[in-house]
Amino acid sequence: xxxxxxxxxxxxxxxxxxxxxxxxxxxxxxxxxxxxxxxxxxxxxxxxxxxxxxxxxxxxxxxxxxxxxxxxxxxxxxxxxxxxxxxxxxxxxxxxxxxxxxxxxxxxxxxxxxxxxxxxxxxxxxxxxxxxxxxxxxxxxxxxxxxxxxxxxxxxxxxxxxxxxxxxxxxxxxxxxxxxxxxxxxxxxxxxxxxxxxxxxxxxxxxxxxxxxxxxxxxxxxxxxxxxxxxxxxxxxxxxxxxxxxxxxxxxxxxxxxxxxxxxxxxxxxxxxxxxxxxxxxxxxxxxxxxxxxxxxxxxxxxxxxxxxxxxxxxxxxxxxxxxxxxxxxxxxxx
Numbered sequence: 001x002x003x004x005x006x007x008x009x010x011x012x013x014x015x016x017x018x019x020x021x022x023x024x025x026x027x028x029x030x031x032x033x034x035x036x037x038x039x040x041x042x043x044x045x046x047x048x049x050x051x052x053x054x055x056x057x058x059x060x061x062x063x064x065x066x067x068x069x070x071x072x073x074x075x076x077x078x079x080x081x082x083x084x085x086x087x088x089x090x091x092x093x094x095x096x097x098x099x100x101x102x103x104x105x106x107x108x109x110x111x112x113x114x115x116x117x118x119x120x121x122x123x124x125x126x127x128x129x130x131x132x133x134x135x136x137x138x139x140x141x142x143x144x145x146x147x148x149x150x151x152x153x154x155x156x157x158x159x160x161x162x163x164x165x166x167x168x169x170x171x172x173x174x175x176x177x178x179x180x181x182x183x184x185x186x187x188x189x190x191x192x193x194x195x196x197x198x199x200x201x202x203x204x205x206x207x208x209x210x211x212x213x214x215x216x217x218x219x220x221x222x223x224x225x226x227x228x229x230x231x232x233x234x235x236x237x238x239x240x241x242x243x244x245x246x247x248x249x250x251x252x253x254x255x256x257x258x259x260x261x262x263x264x265x266x267x268x269x270x271x272x273x274x275x276x277x278x279x280x281x282x283x284x285x286x287x288x289x290x291x292x293x294x295x296x297x298x299x300x301x302x303x304x305x306x307x308x309x310x311x312x313x314x315x316x317x318x319x320x321x322x323x324x325x326x327x328x329x330x331x332x333x334x335x
Contacts, residue, residue, distance in 0.1 A: 036077055038088045055247040106227075117151075
């Protein structure tokens with residue numbers, strides 16, 4: 001544990017260790033784990049609620065928030081042993097499952113039900129956005145093979161567009177530079193997560209037009225993953241982690257936007273309470289948060305359908321549910 005934490009602290013300059021939020025009272029016997037999230041976003045609000053409301057503390061678990069800036073980087077940190085538990089796209093488990101690494105990773109809990117990114121453009125939003133109007137336009141996307149890249153392509157295809165011919169998707173801009181690149185005019189449209197969406201709208205020239213996930217449908221988008229060996233060696237930690245997330249999902253399901261904003265404020269110091277409340281309403285309207293940590297076989301099948309359709313997974317390499325997900329913790333502990 002100490003070795004993993006030291007590696008995480010050393011990685012702070014590379015990944016960006018986030019400002020520490022006020023910590024809730026800790027349980028007497030607390031285990032500190034090494035944790036990494038793919039990016040720091042309001043899209044992952046249930047995670048921050050679980051920390052701020054003390055649900056992890058109740059389970060005797062503590063950790064720092066460290067953003068890896070991409071599922072590929074998170075997966076590398078997880079496989080190297082410098083991270084114990086990570087929040088990343090579910091496609092990572094399938095890529096690793098089909099790769100050469102002797103160590104495999106499993107999903108043990110889900111956080112988000114579909115893509116939480118929003119298409120941002122320069123026109124004033126209307127009542128309903130027509131994705132077909134993007135034909136011939138440049139779109140600032142994400143790294144090829146990543147969850148946001150896959151979901152964007154599916155949204156375009158559902159609108160009758162060929163992502164390779166009808167639009168120009170820019171995929172080589174680093175995550176920290178995306179906002180600045182978009183404001184400088186690198187593309188006509190871009191997909192962004194909160195709080196970046198709110199910050200872009202503050203310019204008065206950029207507007208959130210629609211949610212990508214709504215155009216694609218319900219497919220688990222962000223999940224908690226760990227090495228098979230870590231899950232086998234520390235089932236009590238994985239179980240407690242899952243319970244904490246389940247409590248947060250249930251709380252956020254019924255909390256008012258103002259209550260949610262108060263809980264989230266310490267983790268987003270540059271965002272006003274009004275902006276936080278608005279973001280909560282935006283995410284709820286899009287239906288992007290899961291109400292429980294369960295990940296279904298159907299969701300994994302649909303995900304692999306997407307990967308195959310995008311040429312990222314040969315049909316012969318489709319993995320069974322048991323090779324991707326360990327349902328032990330969200331089926332046993334959530335009863």
